Amino acid sequence: MTTHIDSRLPGAQGEGRMRAVVAQQYGGPETLQLTEIDKPEAGPGSVLVRVKAAGVNPVDWHVLAGHLDSILKVSLPLVPGFDVAGVVEAVGPDVTHFSVGDEVFGYVRTDQVQYGTYAEFVAAPVHTIARKPASLTWQQAAGLPLVGLTALQSLTRVGAGAGETVLVHAAAGGVGSLAVQIAVAQGARVIGTASERNHEFLRSLGAEPVVYGDGLVERVRELAPEGIDAAVDCVGGDAVAVSQKLLKDPSRVASIVDPEVTRLGGHQVWTQPVPEDLAALASLADAGDLTVHIDRVLPLAEAADALRLSQTGRVRGKIVLDVA
Incomplete structure (x- = not known):
């Protein structure tokens, strides 16, 4: 696993801060802390999403524990999370398919895993998101992507x-x-x-x-x-x-x-963030053919407890963090 300590996280100076769940080192859920870090920006090919809810998946605690070091390039400090549902806050200079105010959901997996969705904002490449299913709540939409x-x-x-x-x-x-x-x-x-x-x-x-x-x-x-x-x-x-x-x-x-x-x-199967597949899921949901069963909704501050629940392997449906 490639490890790079980013001086921006946490405690960097300047404007544009947000709350996020951060791990300073690899380990179990106990390594997570809710703190303030710099808010990301929407660069080329991406949008800034104000997170309403973030889905919790077993892959999150596997990444945190270093179990996927042969597959993913991870940097520390780490904000976990791949699943998101939220509202577009800003768009990159070349983004044409999304506008500020759009409701979106997605599987925000990037080549460099560091700035995940357990936060108030996430920068999401446009190929990792689609428009949120209108029929699903924020929590259900956040539990759907992965x-x-x-x-x-x-x-x-x-x-x-x-x-x-x-x-x-x-x-x-x-x-x-x-x-x-x-x-x-x-x-x-x-x-x-x-x-x-x-x-x-x-x-x-x-x-x-x-x-x-x-x-x-x-x-x-x-x-x-x-x-x-x-x-x-x-x-x-x-x-x-x-x-x-x-x-x-x-x-x-x-x-x-x-x-x-x-x-x-x-x-x-190693899941890929394919926007057409996300759109197909949204269509199934809005047609009434698909819903997301939520086992538990916890606040962002209780992300460690959410991972512990996930580790039990006895979850029916999804665990979701409420960020809004």
Whole structure:
């Protein structure tokens, strides 16, 4: 992991300050502090977003802990967060697709990970944002980008379509619950794994729930005797191996957590901030085919608690920070 200490964070002098959650070193949630730092500016190809809400994802605490040092270029001090919903405050000199006052949402991942969305303002490259779905609250919109893009891009990679049967592992979680809704909207039949306490939730999304764990292959075969057409793994473990026992074509499995999936002939998904995909998610939401279940909303000052909740792995839907 490339580490660069930026003298602007925190405690720099001058006008244009904002509140942000900052980590001075790698570690756990306890490293986070709410402090004041310099407000970013909208440079070429970007807009300045006044953050209304910021989504919390497992990748946030993995970045903070240094687990993704082989993938991302991270600089310290670090403001975590990739998901945002807010209002355009300023536009860069060459930006034509957005104007001041536009309501937007996005997955603000840049080549240099340092100035994230756990803040009152974030500078967002225009390719990382789209117009906010009018039907969603700020909190729901902030919870949608990363999980929605991951779900949509996973289903695209395995070619799930109308009339097919799709198995979604960890279907009650952030990504899984969106994958269920998107696949259902595309006309697929969805079987989702979850603990029994989440089965009614999955039924409300249009999925047929099954309990995960030993005997999963047999339980899925009871529902789909001829096998499944595609699978999305949101949990890891033996999910890929189980899926391939059920798939008619073993290559039609995508995993967001298990790199071994490629060795086994499937697809690993590393989510990309594609504006057209964000717009597609917004259209699904505004058509009533997709919503974001919010498990918990916490204030920005409680970002450390939000990450601790995320680390439990028992979140139904999304955790969101209220910044407005």
